[in-house]
Amino acid sequence: MILLEEVSKVYPHREEPALKGVSLQVAPGEFVYLTGPSGAGKTTLLRLLYGAELPSKGRVVVGGTDLGRLAPRHLPLLRRRLGLVFQDFRLMPRRSVFENVALSLEVAGTDRRIVERRVEEVLEQVKLSRLAKSPADTLSGGEQQRVALARALAPGPDLILADEPTGNLDPENALAMMRLLVGDYVGGATVLVATHDPTLLSLVRGGRVVHLERGRLEEAS
Ligand SMILES: Nc1ncnc2c1ncn2[C@@H]1O[C@H](COP(=O)(O)OP(=O)(O)OP(=O)(O)O)[C@@H](O)[C@H]1O
Ligand SMILES: [Mg+2]
Incomplete structure (x- = not known):
């Protein structure tokens, strides 16, 4: 690899x-x-x-x-x-958790329905489903870091x-x-x-x- x-x-x-x-x-x-x-x-x-x-x-x-x-x-x-995870999370602060994760799939041109399903799946994995609609800058540091990980994992x-x-x-x-x-x-x-x-x-x-x-x-x- x-x-x-x-x-x-x-x-x-x-x-x-x-x-x-x-x-x-x-x-x-x-x-x-x-x-x-x-x-x-x-x-x-x-x-x-x-x-x-x-x-x-x-x-x-x-x-x-x-x-x-x-x-x-x-x-x-x-x-x-590649999935990249940095110390400073580099999230889009005003966008929701869902949108932050979805972006990594949208840039690859993935179909909207598939994007939604995949984002829900990874948010479940990092235990953030309940915060999907919250703006990223309202999350705690640990939660933001999990969003960053979900974003990196989403495209597989x-x-x-x-x-x-x-x-x-x-x-x-x-x-x-x-x-x-x-x-x-x-x-x-x-x-x-x-x-x-x-x-x-x-x-x-x-x-x-x-x-x-x-x-x-x-x-x-
Ligand atoms: N853009 C750059 N221009 C010049 N020197 C740099 C640059 N980036 C890193 N260095 C130098 O290269 C060396 C290695 O830096 P690097 O950031 O890779 O270390 P690191 O192991 O990640 O350290 P840390 O644990 O502090 O993050 C350091 O001496 C650093 O000053
Ligand atoms: Mg370093």
């Missing part, structure tokens, strides 16, 4: 590379935690995977697509197969990339969020979760852990 070969990333006006010779292979359906201290390169690695950055060296292949060879106009097509992505998805949540909601990501809800998708919070790893057992340290990748055993 994911293949990184000797990937390095140097940002403009930076001497120290953000990633140095990173190689990583992730099989379809695998769950991977990406850990490491602040500044280690976690966000950079995720951004490479959804084509927001290009590697300075090496190869990035996602679902058979070599991102280094992908024309920018084909990027939206790739993104549609092959790959879910989550960057500090629990960063703004209290411990209880953080645990609930992680349980949703490792649970059946993701429908067999490959999941990569970046977090600098090691307590999360002990809360949710199972899953592979890869650790970044100043741009270098180490596999925990």
